[in-house]
Amino acid sequence: MSSSSYTLLRGGKIYDPQNGVDGVAGDLLLAHGRIQKAPKRHTAPDKVIDLSGHIVMPGGIDIHTHIAGGKLNLARVLMSEQQALHPVPGDSLRRPGSGLVTPSAALTGYRYTELGYTACFEPAVLPFNARQVHMEFADTPLIDKGCYVLLGNDDYLLRQLAARRDPQHLEDYLAWMVQATGALAVKVVNPGGINAFKFNQRSLDLDEPNRAYGVTPRQVLLALASAAHARGLAHPLHIHGCNLGIPGGIDTTLRTVQALEGLPAHMTHVQFHCYGKEGRRGFSSGATRLAELVNSQENVSVDIGHIQFGQTVSTSGDSMHQYDAGHHAAHPRKWVCMDIECDAGCGVVPFRYRHHSFVNALQWVIGLELFLLLKDPWRVFLSTDHPNGAPFESYPHLIRLLMDSSFRDDMLRTIHPEAARMSALPGLRREYSLYEIAIITRAGPARSLGLRDYGHLGPGATADITVYKPQRNQERMFARPAYVFKDGRLVARNGRLTALSQGRTHRAHPPFDPSIRRALRPYFERHMSMRLEHFELAAEEIENGGAS
Amino acid sequence: MSTPRSALRHVVCPFCSLLCDDLELSPGETGGFHLERPACPRAAAGFERTPGDASARVGQRPVPQEQAVTAAAELLRGARQVLLGGLGLDVAGMRAAVRLAEQNGAVLDHAAGDALHANLRVLQRQGGYNTTLAEVKNRADLLLLTGTTATDAFPRFLDRISWHAPPPQPRFGGQQAVPLRRRLCYLGQVPRGRDARRNAEARPTLRLPCTHERLPAALDALTRGLRTGKLPAQSSAARPTTRELQGLLNALGQANYCVAAWNAQQFPAHLASSIITALHDLVQELNLRTRAAGLPLGGSDGAATAVHVCTWQSGYPLRVSYQRGYPEYDPQTHTARRLLESDATEAILWVDAFKREPPRPRRAPLVMLCPPPAPGGLGDQDVYLPIGTPGLDHAGSMFRCDNVISLRLGALHDNGPPAAAHVLDAIRSAAPPSRRTGSRT
Numbered sequence: 001m002s003s004s005s006y007t008l009l010r011g012g013k014i015y016d017p018q019n020g021v022d023g024v025a026g027d028l029l030l031a032h033g034r035i036q037k038a039p040k041r042h043t044a045p046d047k048v049i050d051l052s053g054h055i056v057m058p059g060g061i062d063i064h065t066h067i068a069g070g071k072l073n074l075a076r077v078l079m080s081e082q083q084a085l086h087p088v089p090g091d092s093l094r095r096p097g098s099g100l101v102t103p104s105a106a107l108t109g110y111r112y113t114e115l116g117y118t119a120c121f122e123p124a125v126l127p128f129n130a131r132q133v134h135m136e137f138a139d140t141p142l143i144d145k146g147c148y149v150l151l152g153n154d155d156y157l158l159r160q161l162a163a164r165r166d167p168q169h170l171e172d173y174l175a176w177m178v179q180a181t182g183a184l185a186v187k188v189v190n191p192g193g194i195n196a197f198k199f200n201q202r203s204l205d206l207d208e209p210n211r212a213y214g215v216t217p218r219q220v221l222l223a224l225a226s227a228a229h230a231r232g233l234a235h236p237l238h239i240h241g242c243n244l245g246i247p248g249g250i251d252t253t254l255r256t257v258q259a260l261e262g263l264p265a266h267m268t269h270v271q272f273h274c275y276g277k278e279g280r281r282g283f284s285s286g287a288t289r290l291a292e293l294v295n296s297q298e299n300v301s302v303d304i305g306h307i308q309f310g311q312t313v314s315t316s317g318d319s320m321h322q323y324d325a326g327h328h329a330a331h332p333r334k335w336v337c338m339d340i341e342c343d344a345g346c347g348v349v350p351f352r353y354r355h356h357s358f359v360n361a362l363q364w365v366i367g368l369e370l371f372l373l374l375k376d377p378w379r380v381f382l383s384t385d386h387p388n389g390a391p392f393e394s395y396p397h398l399i400r401l402l403m404d405s406s407f408r409d410d411m412l413r414t415i416h417p418e419a420a421r422m423s424a425l426p427g428l429r430r431e432y433s434l435y436e437i438a439i440i441t442r443a444g445p446a447r448s449l450g451l452r453d454y455g456h457l458g459p460g461a462t463a464d465i466t467v468y469k470p471q472r473n474q475e476r477m478f479a480r481p482a483y484v485f486k487d488g489r490l491v492a493r494n495g496r497l498t499a500l501s502q503g504r505t506h507r508a509h510p511p512f513d514p515s516i517r518r519a520l521r522p523y524f525e526r527h528m529s530m531r532l533e534h535f536e537l538a539a540e541e542i543e544n545g546g547a548s
Numbered sequence: 549m550s551t552p553r554s555a556l557r558h559v560v561c562p563f564c565s566l567l568c569d570d571l572e573l574s575p576g577e578t579g580g581f582h583l584e585r586p587a588c589p590r591a592a593a594g595f596e597r598t599p600g601d602a603s604a605r606v607g608q609r610p611v612p613q614e615q616a617v618t619a620a621a622e623l624l625r626g627a628r629q630v631l632l633g634g635l636g637l638d639v640a641g642m643r644a645a646v647r648l649a650e651q652n653g654a655v656l657d658h659a660a661g662d663a664l665h666a667n668l669r670v671l672q673r674q675g676g677y678n679t680t681l682a683e684v685k686n687r688a689d690l691l692l693l694t695g696t697t698a699t700d701a702f703p704r705f706l707d708r709i710s711w712h713a714p715p716p717q718p719r720f721g722g723q724q725a726v727p728l729r730r731r732l733c734y735l736g737q738v739p740r741g742r743d744a745r746r747n748a749e750a751r752p753t754l755r756l757p758c759t760h761e762r763l764p765a766a767l768d769a770l771t772r773g774l775r776t777g778k779l780p781a782q783s784s785a786a787r788p789t790t791r792e793l794q795g796l797l798n799a800l801g802q803a804n805y806c807v808a809a810w811n812a813q814q815f816p817a818h819l820a821s822s823i824i825t826a827l828h829d830l831v832q833e834l835n836l837r838t839r840a841a842g843l844p845l846g847g848s849d850g851a852a853t854a855v856h857v858c859t860w861q862s863g864y865p866l867r868v869s870y871q872r873g874y875p876e877y878d879p880q881t882h883t884a885r886r887l888l889e890s891d892a893t894e895a896i897l898w899v900d901a902f903k904r905e906p907p908r909p910r911r912a913p914l915v916m917l918c919p920p921p922a923p924g925g926l927g928d929q930d931v932y933l934p935i936g937t938p939g940l941d942h943a944g945s946m947f948r949c950d951n952v953i954s955l956r957l958g959a960l961h962d963n964g965p966p967a968a969a970h971v972l973d974a975i976r977s978a979a980p981p982s983r984r985t986g987s988r989t
Contacts, residue, residue, distance in 0.1 A: 070952045073859045080672060080877055083863040087874040096650055096874040098863030104875075105860045128680075131945065131954045135639055136860050155686070155720050198687060200804065200839045212720060323835070326675065334675040339841055340952050341682040342720070348675075527720075529681040529708065531558055534569045534955055541945075541956065 005046040006031045007488065012051030012467060015438040016058065018447065018456030022435045028056065030463040033487035037459040051467055054482060057438045058455050059118025059464030063445040064238075064268055064303045065386040067108050068122045068136035068147070070129045071315040071346040074336050075102045075387070078348055079313050093497055101312050101387045109141040109503070114492050115395060116466035116481040119144035119454060119506075121445075123187055123238060123268065124317045126150045126344035130181035131537055137505055138543045142486055142497075144464075145543070146449070146506035148238050149181045150317055152188035152220045153195040155342045156523060161223060162213040167230070169519070174227040175512035176520075180535060182507045182542035184449065185235035186228050187268075189317040190242055191220035194345045197320035204320070206242055206255050217242050218259045225263040231510035234450020236264035236301075240273075244321045247277040250286025254293055262299050266448065269305025269385040271367040279422060283359055285366045288424065291373035301448055302374065303383040306367030306398055307360065308390030313350040316388065322347020342527060353390075361419035363389075365412075371402055372428040377439040378447065396478035399441075402432040403474045451506065463488035505543040555584065560957045562638075562939035563594035563902065565847035565949035566681075566702050571595075573960070581940075581960060588703045594902075595940065595960075600921030602965050605932040613933070617971070620897070620915040620931045621979030627894035629871070630654035633661075633884040633907060634917075636850040636900035637968050638944030638957070642857035644972035645899065651976055653871040657884035658854045659900065659907070660846065661866060663813035665879045666820035667844045668855075668865050676828045679807055679841035680950035685709040686720050687839075689728050690803035692796075694827060695736040695763055696811040698845060700743050702949070705845075706750050731799055735788070736763050737814070754796055756788035760819050766793065767826035771833045773797045806834055809843040845949055849902045852947035853954075897975075901937045901968050906930075917972070920965055934965040942967040 009028040014021050029036040029045065066072060076083060076099065083099045088107055090096035097104035103111060112120055125133045125147040137145045151157055151174060160170060174186060192215055193204040199212045206217050225237040241256045243249035253273040257265075267273070276284035294300050311331075316322050319337045326335030331352040338346050353360040367389070374380045382398065384390040390398075401408050405428075412420050432440075446455020453462045467483040480495030491499045517532060524532040559571040572584040573595055581595040604616035611619075624630055632645055632654040649656050658664060670676070684691070688709070698705040706712060711732065731753040738757045739747045758766060766788055773779040779793055788796075800806060808827050812820050827842060834840035846852070855865045862868045864877035876882075887893045888910045898907050899917040906916050906923055913929040916922075919941075920934040938944030939957030941964025947954045 068860075073856055076859050076863050077668060077865045078672060078675065080864055084877060087876065089873040090650060095647075095861075096870065097861070098875050098877075102863070104863040107863075126952075128682075129952050131956070132856065132947075132952075135857075135945065135954075139643070139861060159720075198683070198805070198839060323677075330675075334673065336671065336675045337677045338952065339677075339679045339683045339687075339839075341680045342686055343682070527682065527686055529685060529953070530567075530569050530955060533558065534560060538956065 006043055007047045007049065008045035009049050009051050009056065009465070009467070012054045012056035014056045014457060015434050016457040017435055017439045017443040019458045021457070028457060028465065030485065030488040033463055035457055035459055035461045035463050049483070053470070055434060055468040055470055056457070057466050057468070058442040058457055058461070059466050059484065059486065060116050060441050061445040061455055062112070062117055062120040062383065062386070062392065063381045063448065064123045064383045065120050065392055066122060066124060066315050066388070067120055067140065068105070069125055069133045071124070071348055072102055074346070074348045075313045075315045078334065078336055079350060082311065082313070093500060100393060101391045105136050105139040106141060109143050110497050112392065113142040113484055113486065114495050114497055115392070115479070116468070116484050117143060118464035118484070118486050121145070121184065121449065122147040124148070124150055124189065125181060125183060126317060126340055126346070127154070127177060127181050128341040128343050128535070130183070131541060134182055134505065134537065134542050142491060142501055142503050144503045144506060146184040147182070148185040148187040148235070149177055149183035150187050150189055150344050151177060152191045152224055153193070153344050155195065155527070157220070158192060158195055158210065158213045158215050161215045161219055167223070167226065170223050171227040171230050172512040172516040174224065175231045175510035176516045178233070178508055178510050179512070180537060182505065182537050184506050184508050185233055185238055186224060187238035187240065188220065188224050189240040189344070190244065190320055191217035193217065193242055193320045194318060197323070197345070198339050202320070204242060206252050206259060221256065221259055222261065225260055225265050229263055231512070233508055233510055235448055236266050238266045238268055240268050240318065244272050244318055245275070245325060247275045247283045249273050249275050250289060253286070253290060257293055257297055257300055260299065264299045267300060267302045269383065269389070270302045271305045271307065271363060271370060271389065272385070274366050274370065281358060283362060284422065285362060285369060285424070287366050287369035287373055291370060294379070295375050301379040301381065303381040304367050304370050305383055305385035305389045306371070307353050307363045308384065308394040308397065309353045309355050309360065309364070310390065311350070311352045312387050312390055313348060314388040315346070315348050317344050317346055319345030319347045322349050325349045341529065355415050358416045358419050361416035362422065364415060365419055365423040365425060368401060368408065369424050369428065372430045377436045378444050380440050381445050381448070382440045396475045399437055399478045400473065400475035403437065405429050405431050449506070507542060556581070556960060559960070560939055560955050561591045561594070562937060562946060562957055563590045564702050565852055566704060566708055567946060567948045567955045568704055568708065569955060586704065586707065590703055597919070599964065602920040602934045604934060605922050605926065607928040607930065608926070616931050616933050617974045617978050620933065620975050623895045623913050623915055623931065624652050624897065624975065625979045629887070629893045631657070631884060631887040631893050631896045632899070633657050633896065634659050634898040634900040635854040636902040637853060638850065638901070638938035638946050639853055639857055639954070640944055641899070641901065641938070641968035641972065642850070642854050643861070644969040644976070646858060646861045648972050648976045649870050652979060653873070654897070655869040655871070655882045655887055656858060657867050657882060658851050659849060659884065660813055660851045661884050662817055663820070663846055664851055664855060664865070665867065666812040666815065666824055667846065669879065670821060670824045670828060674825070674828060677831050677835055677841050679843055680952055681708060681948070683841070684807050684843060687805040688730065688807040690731045690733065690799055690806040692733045692735060692806060692808045694767070694808060694810045695760055695823060696809070696814050696845065697734060697737055697739040697743055697747065698809055698811070699739065699746055701811055701813070701848070702845060703746065706747065711750055731803070733796055733799065735766065735796065736760060754799060756792045756796060758787040760816055760823070762787060764819070764822040764826045767823070767830050769793055770797055770800065771826070771830045774800060774833045800834060804838055806838070806840040807843050808840065809845055811845040813846055843950065847947065847949045847951065849900065850946065852949060852951055856947050856951070899935070899968055899972065901935055917968055933971050935968040935971055936964040936966060938967070941965055
């Protein structure tokens with residue numbers, strides 16, 4: 001479509017929560033890659049697409065999905081036998097590739113687009129791997145991309161906290177790091193714990209000091225959350241807390257939310273941080289307690305990290321807990337961890353979630369309980385922590401679980417009976433509406449990331465639009481959108497790609513005092529393995545130089 | 549002006565996978581660059597290369613570049629089985645190589661494919677725990693070099709991890725941090741000759757010379773020694789001796805963060821897998837009580853770059869065939885070594901921006917892309933196309949030996965031969981997909 005042509009999408013039922021539109025039939029006029037003001041009479045569209053009887057939403061936005069970087073490549077290598085189960089030939093449009101759980105880069109762009117997603121955010125970019133992430137982004141077509149840089153286990157930050165450096169310095173460091181790595185936001189993983197593991201600490205609770213620095217996870221969290229806030233990052237600190245996957249971890253999670261002292265924060269894949277240790281098996285759901293707290297704390301948003309049954313591979317920066325998981329739960333029995341560059345770590349552990357495993361079944365239950373108990377959809381985002389809980393291909397199935405309580409009941413009957421008995425699900429009859437689905441998969445993530453022109457269908461919005469043909473089975477409906485438009489251009493029809501485009505990379509430009517470089521340069525020369533100026537990414541290394 | 553006259557500082561070096569970024573160069577008199585500092589034979593030789601006759605060739609005849617591109621495309625188009633090997637490339641070059649392989653149904657393998665896959669196979673079978681250079685520099689208090697001196701292939705390895713640095717050496721920790729007491733152990737290979745002089749300051753604490761053949765048993769003995777507290781009995785004549793092993797076992801037990809480094813390229817093919825397996829087992833045994841990690845050295849001549857780019861683009865770490873229109877991974881079959889000698893291979897495209905060595909022996913016509921001048925030993929049907937070296941003739945990005953890290957390399961002048969990516973793209977445009985393999989559409 002040339003930039004001057006006008007396309008009219010006529011008569012679809014529009015779900016645009018950002019603008020308060022809940023299933024009202026209407027028209028959308030697209031031109032120059034954006035949604036235009038109400039069609040003018042004298043503007044004869046070049047093309048009219050009749051969408052009567054169709055459902056129209058903004059393009060999907062995945063706020064937490066591991067789609068690029070060194071740990072993904074490690075997972076692909078480790079699980080080559082699994083890659084081989086999904087060979088994908090090329091055609092006149094697509095490049096060949098492989099993989100379902102960890103698809104090759106181009107496939108990631110194709111498949112997300114065919115599912116109606118138009119923007120995806122890689123949440124775990126360790127600073128020294130950022131260059132690679134942007135290279136992979138450049139090879140991931142169609143969708144918009146962005147990433148969150150990992151801080152809080154870097155020896156530099158912990159040294160500054162130990163030395164009680166002024167907040168200004170930490171803010172400059174954080175803002176410089178966001179710019180140097182082309183990131184949109186900041187994430188912390190197991191605050192200080194990955195670092196502590198390098199000093200042979202095997203666990204680290206919220207108020208436990210790192211043996212080397214005497215700094216606690218609480219201090220790290222507060223420092224980063226306030227620095228991100230002070231430097232005006234739209235997306236608040238993205239937190240993967242302490243004690244992931246540990247029975248009893250729910251207590252830490254609740255204390256973590258309280259530790260934030262009202263600062264804005266996003267708690268990610270909370271399902272994995274929501275385990276109690278009650279019951280005969282010492283493993284129980286903490287969903288009610290977490291939901292109660294989050295419902296009352298307006299400063300906090302969450303994504304769920306729901307699991308689905310089947311084979312997947314988890315890729316995480318949390319080397320401390322992945323090391324443990326590797327020993328106890330890897331399936332097949334092999335895993336890779338790394339300590340990385342005095343910066344972070346990573347762990348890749350294959351998992352097979354089973355219906356008939358009590359623990360896995362309860363994990364599945366907990367994710368759904370959280371979705372259903374958390375009241376404000378604007379503070380809940382749909383995620384499976386792709387591929388850690390399940391590959392993104394399973395989103396349509398998850399959406400059906402949220403929208404159809406009888407389907408949920410049917411599924412509940414297939415899981416480990418003791419987990420089903422312990423579950424609160426039978427009493428939770430809530431069914432997500434299309435409007436709410438549009439919030440948790442579009443409007444909410446866009447708002448949280450500060451992407452003003454995305455996640456809605458008002459005039460001026462980027463014309464990223466997904467159109468569904470209604471079906472009783474929502475899984476089928478969401479698996480094959482009738483139309484997907486990216487920047488106003490039709491790129492997929494009935495779940496099949498029809499055109500290519502590149503998408504852009506969203507990054508933030510928080511201000512910092514340039515003298516931070518003077519402070520960092522000697523540290524880089526003494527401790528790091530490259531010079532500061534070679535660490536900082538050049539604008540041309542970030543696709544399109546960054547968009548926002 | 550095409551070449552800067554003044555000294556160049558903080559240059560990133562592409563000539564081994566350490567990718568040192570602190571080089572100082574001055575323009576040489578005959579067109580190359582002189583390495584002012586630091587001392588490194590590999591970097592000095594690489595940068596001092598003077599541009600020779602940069603003409604393309606078909607057979608022995610110098611021809612215009614376009615004519616050689618057309619000849620190369622014709623060779624590839626007519627071939628059912630193509631090997632796209634060498635792959636001494638930067639990221640852009642490797643991207644272009646994968647594209648070309650996709651189009652022409654080629655098999656991709658690196659010149660050092662055997663060593664790469666020795667490491668990858670063990671990783672795929674049992675996983676592992678690895679580390680990176682800055683961690684070694686700041687945390688390692690025991691460096692166990694097994695079957696390698698590291699500096700024999702990576703001359704500045706010990707400099708890069710500040711092993712020679714005068715005290716206080718880098719250290720981490722809060723107020724109570726004490727300088728690392730570092731120990732260096734050579735197991736197997738020990739430095740000799742020039743390598744030994746270079747390492748004089750390294751002052752190894754332990755030397756356990758032995759043959760490669762002895763390494764698996766020696767490593768297993770250490771792992772079992774850690775597990776049971778006692779070394780298994782062995783014949784008294786064997787090196788390393790029980791006494792030597794006991795010394796190393798004690799050091800392993802005392803270390804807070806042990807790094808075991810090796811270079812699979814230096815192991816005999818039949819032993820590589822068992823040595824690497826034993827190394828990972830040792831690291832994992834150590835990790836049960838203290839901290840330890842492996843550091844598989846290698847990845848030079850674009851090997852680390854090729855693995856990474858191929859993995860995110862195809863889903864597999866090289867040894868991929870696109871003959872059926874989708875990537876098929878078979879590390880035993882899709883090897884450059886086998887395909888070079890196979891009668892079924894109908895064309896070979898060998899691309900290496902670092903070395904000027906046509907693959908040998910080979911049976912099929914060759915399209916050779918390497919820095920000029922054309923290497924010797926090309927046959928009448930062969931085609932030569934000159935390419936530049938990233939970090940010298942053109943800018944580019946490459947991955948470092950520890951795999952996670954990549955650096956951007958600059959161009960030192962603007963009149964060098966074209967980048968491999970450019971030439972590979974030209975061949976791809978001139979060689980539209982063959983229709984002979986029915987499965988490709």
